[in-house]
Amino acid sequence: MKLTLRIWRQSGATGRLVEYVVDDLSPDMSFLEALDVLNERLITTGQEPVAFDHDCREGICGMCGMMINGMAHGPERATTACQLHLRHFRDGDVVTVEPWRAEPFPVVRDLVVDRSAFDRIVAAGGYISVPTGSAPDAHATPVPKPDADTAFEAAACIGCGACVAACPNGSAMLFTAAKATHLGVLPQGQPERYSRARDMVAEHDAAGFGGCTNTGECTSACPKGIPLTTIARLNADLLRAHTTRSDR
Amino acid sequence: MDTIGLYRTTVGKKVVMAVTGAGLLLYVVVHMLGNLTVFSGAEAINGYGRWLREIGVVWPTRVALLVCVTLHFVAAYQLTAKARKARGRYQHRRRVQGSYAARTMRWGGVIIALFVVYHLLDLTVGWLNPNGVPGEIHANVVADFRHWYVVLAYSVAVLALGFHIRHGVWSATQTLGVTTSRVIGLAVAVAICAGFLSVPFAVFTGLVS
Numbered sequence: 344m345k346l347t348l349r350i351w352r353q354s355g356a357t358g359r360l361v362e363y364v365v366d367d368l369s370p371d372m373s374f375l376e377a378l379d380v381l382n383e384r385l386i387t388t389g390q391e392p393v394a395f396d397h398d399c400r401e402g403i404c405g406m407c408g409m410m411i412n413g414m415a416h417g418p419e420r421a422t423t424a425c426q427l428h429l430r431h432f433r434d435g436d437v438v439t440v441e442p443w444r445a446e447p448f449p450v451v452r453d454l455v456v457d458r459s460a461f462d463r464i465v466a467a468g469g470y471i472s473v474p475t476g477s478a479p480d481a482h483a484t485p486v487p488k489p490d491a492d493t494a495f496e497a498a499a500c501i502g503c504g505a506c507v508a509a510c511p512n513g514s515a516m517l518f519t520a521a522k523a524t525h526l527g528v529l530p531q532g533q534p535e536r537y538s539r540a541r542d543m544v545a546e547h548d549a550a551g552f553g554g555c556t557n558t559g560e561c562t563s564a565c566p567k568g569i570p571l572t573t574i575a576r577l578n579a580d581l582l583r584a585h586t587t588r589s590d591r
Numbered sequence: 592m593d594t595i596g597l598y599r600t601t602v603g604k605k606v607v608m609a610v611t612g613a614g615l616l617l618y619v620v621v622h623m624l625g626n627l628t629v630f631s632g633a634e635a636i637n638g639y640g641r642w643l644r645e646i647g648v649v650w651p652t653r654v655a656l657l658v659c660v661t662l663h664f665v666a667a668y669q670l671t672a673k674a675r676k677a678r679g680r681y682q683h684r685r686r687v688q689g690s691y692a693a694r695t696m697r698w699g700g701v702i703i704a705l706f707v708v709y710h711l712l713d714l715t716v717g718w719l720n721p722n723g724v725p726g727e728i729h730a731n732v733v734a735d736f737r738h739w740y741v742v743l744a745y746s747v748a749v750l751a752l753g754f755h756i757r758h759g760v761w762s763a764t765q766t767l768g769v770t771t772s773r774v775i776g777l778a779v780a781v782a783i784c785a786g787f788l789s790v791p792f793a794v795f796t797g798l799v800s
Contacts, residue, residue, distance in 0.1 A: 351682070360682055413685035444679020511689065512670075513677030514601075544600050553674035554601030556693060557762040563688035572770040578602050579768025585597035 344368045344434040346377060350393055351441045353450050360439065370430035374417060375400060375407060377429060378440075395454040402426040402566065405501030408508070409454045410441040415505035415564035423503065423566040443508035447515070447551040458504050460550040461518060465502075467546035468539035469522040471531050490528045497524035499567040509564035512553035517561040519547045520573035527580060537587070540580035601673065602766065604666040609763035611659040611666075616756060616779075618656060623786040629799055630789075633729035640728045660704070671697055692758035699755045706748035736794035745791050753784040 346368060349360045365381050372380070375397050382392035398406040402423040409424055411417035417427040432438065442450050447460040486494075500521035507515045523540055526532035532539070548554075555574055562571050597603035625643075628636040643649055686694075709719065714731055717723035722734035735741045760776035793799040 410681060410684070413681060413683040414687060439683040441681055441683065444681055446677045446679075448679070508679065509687070511678060511694070512674035513679060514674070541596075544602055548599075548601050548673075551677055552601075553677035554605060554670045556670075556674075556696065557758075557765045558689040558693040560686065560688045571765065575765045575768050575770040578605075578766055581600065581602050582597070582606065582768055585593045585603070587592075 344370055344429060344432075346429070346432060347435070347437040348377070348381065349437065349439045350381075350453070351450075352393070352453055353442075354391075354452055358450065358453070360441075368429055370428065372429050373400065373425050374411060374427040374429065375425045393454065394452040397425060400425040403501060405503040408443060408503040408505055410439075410443065410508060412438055415443070415509045416503075416566050420563070421566055421568050423501075426566075443504050445507045445510075445513040445552070447513070448504060448507060456504070458502070460552070461502050461504065461515070463550055464515065464519055464543055464546045465522060468535065468542040469526065471526055471535060473531065484530050486529060494525050494528045497521045497528075497569060497573050500525070500565075500569050501567060503566060505564040505566060506561035506569075507552065509560040510553070510555075511558055511560060512556055513551075514555045514561075515547055515550070515552040516555035516574050516577070517565060517569055517571070519543050520577040521569045523577045523580065524573040527576070537580055537584035540577055541584040544577070544581050601670060604670050605762075605766040607662050607666045608670075609766045611663040612759050612763050614655065614659045615663065616760070618652070619752070619756075619783060623783055626790050627786060629729065629732060630793070636728050636732075637726065640726065664700075664704070667697065667700060690758065692754040693762075695751075695754055696758055696762075699751050702751045703748065703755060706744075706751070709744070710748075732790065733794050733800060736791040739795070742791045742795050746788060749784055749787045752787075753780040756780040756783060 345364065345366050348363045348365055350363060351358050352361045353359075363381055365377060365384075368377055368380060375395070378393055378395055385392045395409060396406045398404040400407075402425060407424045408416060411424065411427070416422055416424045417431070419427055419431055440454065442448075442454045443456045443458075444450075448456040448458055451457050497520075500518060502518060504515075504518070506517035507513060510517075523543055527536045527539065557571065557574070559571055562569060598607065625639055626636075628639045692699075713719045713735065714728075717725055717731065720731050720735060721738070722731045724730065736745070757776045757780035760779050761771060761773045764771040764775075790799070
């Protein structure tokens with residue numbers, strides 16, 4: 344099949360959409376493989392290949408991500424760009440491909456953005472403090488099944504940045520809430536639960552992300568289907584952190 | 592309690608919006624119920640207005656509303672400014688999820704504020720009312736809603752308020768840490784719209800005269 348890809352090319356401060364007609368595509372290829380086909384052609388003709396982030400190509404690493412026809416990771420729900428197959432497009436379609444856009448996600452090159460703001464949010468509180476050593480017994484700390492399920496649902500976040508890219512406010516609340524929920528509902532996360540909410544939200548705001556308006560674009564764009572309830576849970580923890588005298 | 596620290600966060604500003612929004616919503620509900628006294632005749636609504644003045648709630652309510660509106664607006668302005676700076680600008684962008692109500696919160700709020708100014712000049716001060724006699728609430732209301740363009744203006748404003756409430760109720764509960772069903776916001780909005788719109792349409796169709 345054939346696709347016309349309008350791809351954002353940028354190497355300095357500004358960029359532009361460049362149109363490429365890509366032939367010889369198979370409907371079984373992933374969207375990233377279509378970019379591979381294009382890049383091989385660009386390399387053999389002495390042109391600069393399109394830069395894009397990717398790693399595992401099985402939807403679990405969070406490296407890939409781009410706006411495909413104006414939607415984060417493309418038109419399929421709960422699907423990363425690497426798992427998006429060309430069979431979801433029609434032969435001859437024109438597809439616009441842009442990088443994530445948000446003030447805290449500066450474009451590095453073409454479709455690659457700098458997401459280190461996410462690392463700073465995690466560094467602010469997305470961890471638990473434990474003495475390391477030999478691994479504890481698997482059943483040393485009982486976890487109620489519903490809590491384990493809630494934590495796992497939130498822990499499915501791969502930090503790809505689609506929530507920010509889709510948000511009309513450039514907010515990273517879904518990412519922050521996923522990380523805070525993943526740890527905050529487990530027994531091991533309790534000692535730092537409220538300081539975690541306070542510090543992660545403070546870092547989120549300091550990084551330049553906008554505030555959440557509960558529009559819900561993020562959860563639709565999220566390839567892991569992280570629910571909006573995580574944001575309410577984070578808000579509750581944050582309120583508690585600021586309304587009690589505890590300095591934890 | 593660390594109020595300043597909380598307000599510095601985006602969530603803290605939203606908490607202010609949620610709490611002041613709840614106060615304004617409470618007022619809107621009472622206002623809507625008060626309006627319905629028009630269906631019991633001229634003396635009922637005029638007497639209700641006199642009674643509100645006699646028990647001395649008018650000015651305290653006005654001060655409280657002004658405080659709520661000011662805080663609501665300031666927080667909204669600050670959040671909007673931050674969001675405008677933060678969000679990306681795409682060549683091609685498609686909305687997937689956001690409801691009409693969610694997308695129109697900011698401009699909808701401005702439209703409601705402008706309507707409130709007109710509404711005060713119309714039915715509180717009386718300058719823009721065809722009858723415009725303070726205290727003659729029933730006569731003023733009837734004089735207003737005989738005109739289709741007044742009915743239209745009020746209808747647009749009430750619908751804008753309904754959309755604002757629909758998303759506002761859901762969003763406020765999220766902000767305060769509880770996820771509720773979006774249906775609750777919709778139900779509140781529909782009830783308030785129906786209550787407010789019943790009066791102009793009753794006058795326009797001659798049910799109340």
